[in-house]
Amino acid sequence: MAEIIVPELAESITEGTIAQWLKKPGDYVEKGEYIVELETDKVNLEVISEEAGVVQELKAAEGDTVQVGEVIAIVEAGAAATGAETKAEQTSEPQQSEAAPVQATQEPQEQESSNTESKERLIASPAARKLAREKGIDLSTVPTVDPLGRVRKQDVTTFSNQPKQQTQQQPAQAAAPAAAVQQDGKPVERVRLSRRRQTIAKRLVEVQQNAAMLTTFNEIDMTAVMNLRKRKKDKFYEQHDVRLGFMSFFTKAVVAALRKYPAVNSELEGDELILKKYYDIGVAVSTDEGLVVPVIRDCDRKNFAEIEGDILAVAKKARDNKLALSDLQGGTFTITNGGVFGSLLSTPILNGTQVGILGMHTIQTRPVAIDAERMENRPMMYVALSYDHRVIDGKEAVGFLVTVKNLLENPEDLLLEG
Known part of the structure; x- marks a missing residue:
């Protein structure tokens, strides 16, 4: 017998939630094959079976909270191999007159069994499984363009956005992710918060309760940065x-400040x-499951291209739900950009134990007084620094905020800052 144990997740994470069982009792599992998907405070991960055999018992249900260790x-090691040998012995000497009808009656069963096994062994990313579960979609009905047949989150999204008549063949019980209930005669729907959303809510409240948070604002004339980007x-x-994006400029200006x-x-x-004495800058990234803040390491030692490449890489990992816990730990300061969603002004909340966070916002053309006699339309951005x-x-x-402003309005000075 082999035990499936919740592995060590990270120094600060001691528990997780069973997001989805990928195998059920009676299923055969290969050594190294995924058996369960765990949802933690920060990332989702899949746990493998260390032994090949048959799943005998699941000791926790989907949605249950489980502890590390x-x-x-329980997997009965080698059970499937024994069963296969027994079946071979029973069918090795059939009577000749019965061979044909036996084969005829078993063929549909074997085909059905093969289809079921194929369905259970479907390869899909954790993000795809989670999205399909929330939308009530059978993953086996989702087409994928992946050459290896792996169903990705994008495939589920595309499939769910198809016209209703194309997806109406799904089972009726999968039509809605949660049952609607009546409240005061009005229809409502109860949706369980994911562990990550629960953690985000908890941490944000903790920050506001445990820090004396205050925000100061300023605005930046983005003309020089935009002209430099256009030329280069x-x-x-x-x-x-x-x-070349704006984030590398802001990151380098933040490090200097x-x-x-x-x-x-x-x-x-x-x-x-x-x-x-080091500068590991967190960059807030919005995902379907909530905001995550992967960290760009040693920003003081990296050039613009390296910073832009790192930001692009961690943002893709975040949206594909492939971030490791190490990608999210150890940041010293955070930058969040609500401007990508059109936010004109906001008050960012501190990230964990950090004492400062910079909020960027949308660039808006506004009339600006150049001197006592001249007005010009300039691309302006409001910025906010929340601090403890x-x-x-x-x-x-x-x-600090004025330093960031001056460096971005004179981006050549960023070169002098190293």
């Missing part, structure tokens, strides 16, 4: 095979302030 399933973007792409105001790159632990007032005074916070 807990036994969640084609050559930049040819040389580095990555597009953190060097000038080191308290903003710190963490409060009891009565001690931990001043961090227990650590940072208003003077430092305003100075």
